[in-house]
Amino acid sequence: MRYAHGPDVLHNINLNLAPGSFHFLTGPSGAGKSSLLKLIYLAQHSSRGEMRLFGQDVRACSRNQKSLLRRRVGVVFQEFRLLDHLSVFENIALPLRASGIKRDTYEEDVVELLSWVGLGDAINAYPRTLSGGEKQRVAIARAVVAKPELLIADEPTGNVDPDMAIRLMRLFVELNRLGSTVLIASHDLQLVRASGAPVLTINDGRLSAPKTPRKRAR
Amino acid sequence: MSANVPDPTPPSMLPLRSKEDGPLFFVIAIIIFLACISALITRAAFVSAANWRADLNGAMTVQIKDTKDRTVKLARAEELLRALPGVAGVSVYNRDRAKALLEPWLGKGNIPDDLPLPVIIAVSLNPKAPASKAEIEISLRAGDIRAEVDDHRRWSAEMNNAASFLQVFSLAALSLLISASIAVTGFATRASLAARRDVVNTLHLAGAFDSYIAGQFERRFGQMGLRAGLMGAALAALAVGAAQLLSSGGSSLLLPVFRLDLVGFGLLILAPVLTAFSGALTARLTVLANLRERE
Incomplete structure (x- = not known):
């Protein structure tokens, strides 16, 4: 994969995420973690090779088919990507609204999810009034609200305190137990080791085979 | 509205205003x-x-060239023109009306009685079946009237x-x-x-x-x-x-x-x-x- 006419940023990636699996992705800054995630959540496309998402050949998909695939993927962006003109509630409900789902069918779920991430009182607040940690929780809630089959998170616990980090990890584990495939890019090696989940390591755009760390109590 | 209840009106996905x-x-x-x-x-x-x-195509102007028995010839020409089926109306510009037309330029009372003024008949044509210039000329000649017919082609x-x-x-x-x-x-x-x-x-x-x-x-x-x-x-x-x-x-x-x-x-x-x-x-x-x- 490359950006525009630049050099390849990912080389010979061979990755298969089994349905229902839970993986961490680690590597130094600039190694290609975010690029690999972008490829998976269809923000970029590969310059060559094959990519299948939920069994479908992405290259052969029409634009609308790709949109339908994206609806099955929840993404927690490193920079949150919340829309400042929408309230917390509307930001979280955005994937549902963009999919054409009627508000009365999701309103209760969104309110419940907001309580779960500890933002029950901020339902009508706007992102610019929230702290970094609160924004991150909103971003996570938005990623999971549609109960995605694949959840991708780029440094999801980077801006929250350790207690909230554990709470959010529990949410990811719970989603994984319910059947979602989870891939989390993180620098937090303590968190990675504590989870005991297989770890993919990327270095200079090259992905190594998954390793399962020995689980340590955190 | 309670803090735990979302705003009931879904806002636009786009910000309401931008500086552009x-x-x-x-x-x-x-x-x-x-x-x-x-x-x-x-x-x-x-x-x-x-x-x-419409104004130009729907009208012609007939100028009586005869100098003898002008009043008689004018009345005769008017009669002949009115009788033509392709003519809707006739308006005679006798000496008085011709003088009135010149007054804005020469001033009232400044037109001498011996000044020769053209005697003109404005002919309005029937818009559905207008008379042709030739028909009018033939009709006037048949009445022994010497006249010049202008169909405004040049102006048109x-x-x-x-x-x-x-x-x-x-x-x-x-x-x-x-x-x-x-x-x-x-x-x-x-x-x-x-x-x-x-x-x-x-x-x-x-x-x-x-x-x-x-x-x-x-x-x-x-x-x-x-x-x-x-x-x-x-x-x-x-x-x-x-x-x-x-x-x-x-x-x-x-x-x-x-x-x-x-x-x-x-x-x-x-x-x-x-x-x-x-x-x-x-x-x-x-x-x-x-x-x-x-x-």
């Missing part, structure tokens, strides 16, 4: 104002041209040229303004899209169809086009009303005259509707093209 919207609104309003004025001028040009042509050609020029010029100006309006909307949509790239990206990655994202911009620019168009049309109505008041509703023989009649109002109402439609369509096509460029 204010100037754009006024630019569109000004273009629509100019387009409305141009449309009214175009219409006035077409109406005036049609009137000129010049008037037709002038009318065609006016029509083409006003249509070209109108087309240019409409094109400018579409180009400005397209340019503004691109600027707006660039300013709202975060919204587009977020919606795109959340799985929104291209048509859904384009629909957001389509609605926004359609509404803005309608509001700006209404403002432009209202300003044009005020300008035309003021022009009518200043000219006291008078008309000119040659110059096209603005009229805010039913058709004029129709044009002014149509302008904002077309602006809204064109704004919405341009925004939609621009956003769809932009989204397609991403892959």
